[in-house]
Amino acid sequence: MNPRHRLGLSSWALTLFLVSAILGVGFHPAAAAPLFSSPPPAPARLQISAWMPTSWDGEIARASFRAHSDWLDALSPFWYGVRQDGSLAPLKGARDADLLAEARYAGVRVFPTISNQYNGDRIHAILNDEVLAAAHRQAIVDEVMRYQYDGIDLDYEGLLSEDKDLFSAWVQALASDLHARGKWLTITVQAKTFDATGWDGPGAQDYRALAATADELRIMTYGWCWRTGCVGGDPPGPIAPVHWMQRVIAYAKTQTAAENIVLGVHLYGYDWWEESNSLAPPTPLALEDMTGEALVWEQAEALRRTHEAELQWWEEDDRGKVQEPWFSYDNDGHVVVFANADSIAARAQLAAEEGLRGIIFWRLGGEDPALWDQLPRRMHRAYLPTLVRK
Secondary structure, three states: OOOOOOOOOOOHHHHHHHHHHOOOOOOOOOOOOOOOOOOOOOOOOOEEEEEEOOOOOHHHHHHHHHHHOOOOOEEEEEEEEEOOOOOEEEOOOOOOHHHHHHHHHHOOEEOOEEEOOOOHHHHHHHHOOHHHHHHHHHHHHHHHHHHOOOEEEEEOOOOOHHHHHHHHHHHHHHHHHHHOOOOEEEEEEEOOOOOOOOOOOHHHOOHHHHHHHOOEEEEEOOOOEOOOOEOOEOOOOOOOOHHHHHHHHHHHOOOOOHHHEEEEEEOEEEEEEOOOOOOOOOOOOOHHHOEEEEEEHHHHHHHHHHOOOOOEEEEEEOOEEEEEEEEEEOOOOEEEEOOOHHHHHHHHHHHHHOOOOEEEEEOOOOOOHHHHHHOOOOOOOOOOOOOOOO
16 A cells, blocks of 8 residues: 555655645546446445455455455455556565455455555656556556456555646546456545645546546545644544545535545544643644554454543534544553444445445454444445446
């Protein structure tokens, strides 16, 4: 997963990006199908997808998939990086024939994820060289066809803002190549509440142009707080407050139809520690005074039980709804904010109320098992409409 799609988000580059990129206050052998002029019809039920690590935490992620494939419409295992020459770099666990067979048997579509591992300069070099750009596109098409994936998921983060138009045009060409072969293209994008023109990262991703050619726009609506910081303050804080997610959705719906949008939902959290922590408005602190460790529900719940901590519910802050669980331990020396069945249900409800295509989890493995009872179970093979584009 690249720095964003790992639980240990710690690089200074990612910290600087998140401060600027997610500010909501100031500033993720079928026959060829015809391309029509209307967007894909929305599924009758909220579509549920998930990213799945295989190069780390692979065993618990695989166990979760096996236990919950009846709920999932699509799976995106984190399988590829990008080399300088435009070829794909398989990650640990890539091209897993057994996983592909399990998914097909369960009726779950597989769109492996390609990550640029937050290397915007590498994608810049590829996009600005016609030979490399064509080679990269062909490498993706060849990989999809060789292993008969249902499509591919692009997770290119930290792109240079100057490459916005080049990236959109390249995605359009890739989508055309894949659609001609009956395959899907999903685009994972960084969350934003406005166009962010001129900003590296979110400013390089034109929601309107990308959604016009890709089959899904997957928005990473999490990361409001990270290991060493929060938007507009210091940790501890929410991972993805609902009020911010609502603003991201509102902007996205000005760029594309709701049925093209898939809402990213976090299944992780952080255990932050400092001499004195509070969920009250934070006192300004140097970043080195506050740090956190990423964890999943299973780890958070083990901590809570070990320390006999009282589970709390963060309903709102001064900006609006938050709806995330938290607890403290060691005399408030540690504060844990994470995701559980209730917070997931709130976000699934938000997606449904907004008429979105669905939600996608970052990521399988160690999540609250009760969350699946909050979601509509898929009682049929994966929803797969005929590919149609604007």
